[in-house]
Amino acid sequence: MIECIFTVDYEIYGNGKGALRELVYEPAEKLIEIFRKHNLRFVAFVEVAELEMIERKGTDAAIGLVKEQIRNFHRDGFELGLHLHPQWYNGEYENGRWLLDYDEYNLCILSRERIVQIVDRSIAYLRGVLGESGYMPLSFRAGNWLFQPTRTAGDVLAERGIKVDSSVFKGGLQHQHKLDYRFALRNGYYWTFRDYVDIPDPVGPLLELPIYTQMVPFWKMLTIKRIGLQRKGSSAALDGKKRLNRLLDYLRLWYPLKFDFCRMTINELSSMLERVIREDQKNPSSYKPLVAIGHTKDLIDFDSIEHFLSFLSERGIPVSTFERVYQKCLSSA
Numbered sequence: 437m438i439e440c441i442f443t444v445d446y447e448i449y450g451n452g453k454g455a456l457r458e459l460v461y462e463p464a465e466k467l468i469e470i471f472r473k474h475n476l477r478f479v480a481f482v483e484v485a486e487l488e489m490i491e492r493k494g495t496d497a498a499i500g501l502v503k504e505q506i507r508n509f510h511r512d513g514f515e516l517g518l519h520l521h522p523q524w525y526n527g528e529y530e531n532g533r534w535l536l537d538y539d540e541y542n543l544c545i546l547s548r549e550r551i552v553q554i555v556d557r558s559i560a561y562l563r564g565v566l567g568e569s570g571y572m573p574l575s576f577r578a579g580n581w582l583f584q585p586t587r588t589a590g591d592v593l594a595e596r597g598i599k600v601d602s603s604v605f606k607g608g609l610q611h612q613h614k615l616d617y618r619f620a621l622r623n624g625y626y627w628t629f630r631d632y633v634d635i636p637d638p639v640g641p642l643l644e645l646p647i648y649t650q651m652v653p654f655w656k657m658l659t660i661k662r663i664g665l666q667r668k669g670s671s672a673a674l675d676g677k678k679r680l681n682r683l684l685d686y687l688r689l690w691y692p693l694k695f696d697f698c699r700m701t702i703n704e705l706s707s708m709l710e711r712v713i714r715e716d717q718k719n720p721s722s723y724k725p726l727v728a729i730g731h732t733k734d735l736i737d738f739d740s741i742e743h744f745l746s747f748l749s750e751r752g753i754p755v756s757t758f759e760r761v762y763q764k765c766l767s768s769a
């Protein structure tokens with residue numbers, strides 16, 4: 437049995453560039469409209485560090501609209517997930533641009549004390565926005581998918597009440613940040629974990645529902661739509677070391693194609709699903725939750741999303757949320 441969970445990372449660019457109205461608020465409004473029309477819900481991974489800092493320094497007048505939108509998500513049954521880019525917290529705003537603290541880019545390499553500070557602060561901000569002092573999101577996604585090394589950050593999140601992570605994309609590799617999710621390729625559609633996000637632990641306190649990927653020959657990554665969106669996102673030229681690291685990431689014959697409903701064409705989306713449908717026909721009793729990812733800043737092609745939702749409905753594939761699938765995964769993990 438297959439179910440799809442749509443997740444959208446709710447944020448501007450990771451280097452601080454871009455405006456909330458254009459990159460977050462307006463595209464999210466259109467997405468909500470489409471999902472409401474089909475009576476479906478998605479998970480919004482709200483990047484709280486940037487919102488707190490933008491509000492504190494008063495750098496974007498649309499922050500009020502964004503906070504209102506988050507309250508509307510919550511009220512209308514959309515799920516909120518915690519998304520964190522910790523480089524924002526020591527950020528400074530000078531001469532019209534953000535200078536972020538890249539020493540804190542990966543939450544997982546910071547001291548336990550600092551991780552606790554950051555996690556508590558992020559949850560407190562979300563509670564403040566919602567006006568609910570006891571609110572706790574069910575799910576977490578790390579900034580830039582970096583949930584390695586896992587142990588300390590995972591423990592802190594689990595102690596606070598987070599139960600689901602969706603940072604892993606199987607087959608992922610980023611030399612620059614020492615991310616390596618290739619081990620996860622041997623795992624199933626979901627697993628519990630503790631010390632290593634990519635290694636199942638039957639008594640682990642957290643459930644991993646990875647962003648779905650399929651390994652494809654590298655040339656399949658070169659579609660025009662995806663390249664166009666990547667150019668749009670890379671605002672500064674990469675320096676030599678970063679460019680070399682990026683090149684090393686791409687120098688692979690097989691590459692993990694993320695189930696990205698903003699960057700993939702309708703043909704790519706439907707052929708990705710056809711492959712899972714064929715697999716499911718051989719083994720229909722195994723539960724197959726597929727997590728799709730999108731970004732508000734990449735939301736341009738709403739027609740493809742509408743088509744894809746119709747495709748899922750024709751194929752009888754339900755659209756769900758982490759809150760709805762969590763118990764089902766635990767009871768069959």
Ligand SMILES: [Zn+2]
Pocket residue numbers: 445447483519521579580
């Ligand atoms: Zn992000």
